[in-house]
Amino acid sequence: MSEVPEEKRPPTVTPARVIIALCLLAPFVAMLWVGSYAKIEPAFIGIPFFYWYQMLWVPVSAVLTMTAYQLWKRDQRSRKGGASA
Known part of the structure; x- marks a missing residue:
């Protein structure tokens, strides 16, 4: 009875x-x-740093977002598993 529902728990x-x-x-x-x-x-294959640096962040951002999503899914599974135990 003393368990607090997940919606009411503080972050x-x-x-x-x-x-x-x-x-x-x-x-x-x-x-x-x-x-x-x-x-x-420094230029990279003739492309000024300003441009290739920004374009490099496109795949880096995708990888970081995917990593964050995977960590979030694992965190949610562990919270639900811990709440039912």
């Missing part, structure tokens, strides 16, 4: 959730900090 900060937040926050910080990549050199 729990776990290491997995911190990693999820960092995975989702990293691309935003990297792209919004324009001063860090607003330059021409």
